[in-house]
Amino acid sequence: SQQGEEDPQALSIQEGENATMNCSYKTSINNLQWYRQNSGRGLVHLILIRSNEREKHSGRLRVTLDTSKKSSSLLITASRAADTASYFCATDWTIGDGLTFGKGTHLIIQP
Amino acid sequence: GAGVSQTPSNKVTEKGKYVELRCDPISGHTALYWYRQSLGQGPEFLIYFQGTGAADDSGLPNDRFFAVRPEGSVSTLKIQRTERGDSAVYLCASSLNRDYEQYFGPGTRLTVT
Numbered sequence: 608s609q610q611g612e613e614d615p616q617a618l619s620i621q622e623g624e625n626a627t628m629n630c631s632y633k634t635s636i637n638n639l640q641w642y643r644q645n646s647g648r649g650l651v652h653l654i655l656i657r658s659n660e661r662e663k664h665s666g667r668l669r670v671t672l673d674t675s676k677k678s679s680s681l682l683i684t685a686s687r688a689a690d691t692a693s694y695f696c697a698t699d700w701t702i703g704d705g706l707t708f709g710k711g712t713h714l715i716i717q718p
Numbered sequence: 719g720a721g722v723s724q725t726p727s728n729k730v731t732e733k734g735k736y737v738e739l740r741c742d743p744i745s746g747h748t749a750l751y752w753y754r755q756s757l758g759q760g761p762e763f764l765i766y767f768q769g770t771g772a773a774d775d776s777g778l779p780n781d782r783f784f785a786v787r788p789e790g791s792v793s794t795l796k797i798q799r800t801e802r803g804d805s806a807v808y809l810c811a812s813s814l815n816r817d818y819e820q821y822f823g824p825g826t827r828l829t830v831t
Contacts (some may be wrong), residue, residue: 637817638817640819642822643726646727648807648824648827649809649822649824649825650761650809650811650822651822652819652820652821652822655819690736695760695761697760697761699817704763704766704776704816705753705763705764705765705766705774705777706751706753706760706761706763706773707763708760708761708821709760710758711758711760
């Protein structure tokens, strides 16, 4: 089963706007990672946030984590056409190995 | 530095045949993972190596799947008696150690006809 669930499944915005994607999960985690994937191949690592952290930034990316609600969000500010991709959250459980991915959010940036 | 590499990039095989997929992790990464991704889905965990040993193979779907990492670097995923349902993109990832960022290779697209 897929523990992480991204929301929305698809998002289309105008270039320059901000994009927000959410992720919910079910069990305790060590960390949560966000990835980007273009054309169904090769995932690019964006940010890792640990269970004792609440917020992290990397360039135009901002990730929050709320362990009480078992949810995370990814904010991309000042979106660009090149940000068009699928975005996945992946949880690293406290028990077991390997990441558990959701189905992803397909983001389209309209020029 | 060099990222994770996987060969071949594409593999077409007939039902019932045996295939091997290779992964070269980032140098110095002790942890190596295999995942499988079907169209429209996120990757699904198959197996995790810490060094040479398979620390967790709970994601392997059945005994037709096997993976090795004999020297703690390169890993090979082996699939016996392939079935059409095995068609997917097989992704390899490595990380410095357990609980660190995982870096993915470009994947091998396996098609079983």
